[in-house]
Amino acid sequence: MAAYYPAHWEADVVLADGGTAHVRPIRPADAERLLSFYSRLSEESIYFRFFGPRPRLSEREVTRFTNVDYVDRVALIATIGEEMVAVIRYDKIQDGEAEVAFLVEDAHQGRGVASVLLEHLAATAREHGIGRFVADVLPANQKMMAVLRQAGYTAQSRFADGVVRMTLDLTPTETSQEVTAAREHRAESRSIERLLTPGSVAVVGASRGPGGVGQTVLRNLLAADFAGPVYPVHREARALAGVRAYPSVTAIDGEVDLAVLAVPAEGVRDLVVECAEKGVRGLVVVSSGFGETGPEGRARQDELVRIARSHGLRVVGPNCLGIANTDPGVRLNATLAATIPARGRVGFFSQSGALGTTLLHRVAQRNMGISSFVSAGNRADVSGNDLLQFWEEDPATEVILLYLESIGNPRKFARLTRRVSRRKPVVVVKSGGTTQGVPIGHAAPALKLPDSALSSLFEQAGVIRVDDLIQQFDVAQLLAYQPLPAGPRVGVVSNSDALALLALDACLTAGLDPRPPVNLGAEAGAAAFGAALSGELADGDTDAVVVIYMPPIPGDAAAVAAELLRNAAEAPGKPVLATFEGRVGMLPELSHDPRGHDPGRGSIPSYAAPEEAVRALAHVVRHAQWRERPLEQPPIGGGEGTAEARDLVRDALAGRAGPVEIDAARLLAPYGVTVWPAPVAATADEAVEIADRLGWPVVVKAVGREAAARAGAVRLGLTGPEALRQAYAGLSAQLGPGAPIAVQRMAPQPGVPALISAVEHPSVGPVVSFGLGEVTARLLGDRGYRLAPLSTGDAAELIRSIRAAPLLFGEYGYPPVAVGALRELLVLTGRMADELPELDRLDLDPVLVGESGVTVLGGRAVLRVPQGPRPDDGPRRLR
DSSP: OOSOOGGGGGGEOOTTTTTTEEEEEOGGGGHHHHEEEEETTTTHHHHHHHHHHHHOOOOHHHHHHHHOSSSSSSEEEEEETTEEEEEEEEEEEEEEEEEEEEEEEEEGGGHHHHHHHHHHHHHHHHHHHEEEEEEOTTTTTHHHHHHHHTTTSSEEEETTTEEEEEEOSSSSOHHHHHHHHHHHHHHHHHHHHHHHOSSSSEEETSSSSSSSSSHHHHHHHHHHOSSSSEEOOOOOOSEEEEEEEEETTTTTSSOOEEEOOOSSSSGGHHHHHHHHHHHEEEEEEEOSSSGGHHHHHHHHHHHHHHHHHHOOOOOOOSSSSSEEEEOTTOEEEEESSOOOOOOEEEEESOOOOOOOHHHHHHHHHOOOOOOEEEOOTTOOOOOOOHHHHHHHOTTTOOEEEOOEESOOOOHHHHHHHHHHHTSSSEEOOOOOOOOEEEESTTTTGTTTTTTTHHHHHHHHHEEEEEHHHHHHHHHHHHHHHHHOOSEEEEEEEESSSHHHHHHHHHHHTOOOOEEEEEEEOOOOOHHHHHHHHHHHHHTTTTTTEEEEEEEOOOOHHHHHHHHHHHHHHHSSSOEEEEEEBBOEEEEEEOOOTTTTOOOTTTTTEESHHHHHHHHHHHHHHHHHHHSSSOOOOOOOOSSSTTHHHHHHHHHHHTTTTTOOEHHHHHGGGGGTTTTTTOOOSHHHHHHHHHHHHSSSSSEEEEOOOHHHTTTEEEEEEEOOOHHHHHHHHHHHHOTTTOEEEEEEESSSOOOOEEEEEEETTTEEEEEEEEESSEEEEEEEOOOEESSOOHHHHHHHHHHHSSSSSSGGTTTTTOOOOOHHHHHHHHHHHHHHHHOTTTEEEEEEEEEEEEEOOOEEEEEEEOOOSSSOTTTTTSSBOOO
């Protein structure tokens, strides 16, 4: 019997109703837990599982069910708290096939427990070469048949001898992946909805005197007129802020949906258990003293999350500002911010608790409203990914703002934003990085990727990445209140020649296409501005209009604003934005009401300077262009050559723990890619022998990336032995004694050298990069990046993303080359990187891109045994 199972078989999961459970393999020590679980089952559930009555399990059965070998016999259980609530198992029947059965406690049926357990068991089965599950089901057991049919796998069923035998092909399909993603989306969205729409809130840690953290949250909840009951919890006080207090959470005589914990970090653990006993559904931990303080605090934080999730609770925080929902039916302000902006269309996630109050204040200053707000602090559990799932379906949210210092699961973030951005813009502020999660900025190079690579990955997913909070709000107010532009052509209406020129220069710098400006003169009034705006909006050569109103002496600003709004409303398909007296906000209202005011769609955003307006517009134009691109799906793995490549990888890694370098030509051959041989010659005479074998003409070149990148490290067009000997001697003298020199047949056509790489990033997963192979391009780091696998469109964008791309398209005197063949090679590289998780690094260098095709002249492949599944691969789990 195996004495262990892989750590990645354990997982916290979100169930269909938003609660959480823990999935893990069964252990011999679970015997009592299994008996307790069995005692709570109904007679019907037992009958469906065992095809007859079985009031109790024998000691022999308990031993058999709890002792498995984790290879041919595997059982997973779902636990909530200390109780087992479900079990699923397979028993191998023959090679590639196993029998599956599951049992869910009646009280937890309908929560999606069986579906998530089936996903996890299928993944463990595939690890052991089992590709089919069979299940014998009684015809009346419609629930089990529905779970098996709705898993998305290819399923067959036949009726014989009074039972239905169902067979599931466990090969992942597009349908099964869609089913998994849809269930994950519904579950995580529901878990956030439970946090943001509580029917009641308990505040634990509110002090008697004003000014404390708990007291502040309590008073903010009451001041916002929360729609449900608020329960202060204090061991001694009978009332706080005029509201009856309770000595403990369990003493509260009503239901509690949400608990805000504002107690010292050392006391949080016991409170989590108490909240679980009370049936609380979610926690907001504003207390500090956790992961931000060092290893001891991080351990305390991990324990907090483990206990909360094991009892079915999601956690916001710790060390956070809190959460808010401006829905008139909820009116939740469970934050430390005294004032929350009014109801609006922007969902706002901030990882920073310290910045939260400032951020909310700036939103209100711009007369922008919010739909909901979450400050995650240390982001120990609830993250920006969870909020993306919720806001995607929230009808009140049209724009999503994320202030991120780190990304807990970047691969999942990219997957979600690529989907969400098609419907709702996602605007992200980059930041430096923290001890929590995967830093976005400063730590990226240590993880093999420069910061520019992250920008490329965001671009691939349709995310609008901006440099600072001011830009984020600039972009948000345009997205929230104006339509997306159809193109980059910008009209400018201004009463200042100088400011109009600044706007034109800003357009050109940002890659927009400015039209000739309409200069109205310093004394232009409402009628002139209205007529000019109307004319620009009616022009078929204009996609957006920037209006600049900066009168030298005070004018009738209200009349001008009204005329702009009226004319913009008559042409609602084109965005209008303004620099209106240098003020920041929304027309028609530019007052700085601390509570904010959502002026409604069609309002015109105003910016302090024309450059800021144009910069915001440029971000939005690029986003609109991204949306217009056809949605392409990357190729599904398992195509031609996959099985042979996997066998090669498995054999190469057998018995090896560290990195293993293998012949790239052998790995690429099953995929139909030929790497031209380049044998190393120890002497000039050996070089001649190799040339005779390969065929003339040949080249000699240095071996290794650094050596090959030096100027003069290759000698081309050698047509005979004497020329080869001379070239060999010269190159040997240049490189130094003993330096390896390779001989390779000369490519039949000229071309542009390029290099293609695939790297297994520890947090993002496989990433494909591309650049030109010339020395200048290498020195400047002119490379593009995309997450694997790549669609054809992804590959095309990757090629065009580098600054030297014009050299491939016939510009600057270069002949156009076979970009289509290059694109296919990039797609294939992405496919390999995606379906071979053992591929730690693949370098194709150089790749000669000629007029009629591509030639791979060199390659290097490094394999490594994966340390568990990739981020966001496999069955659903909370990471």
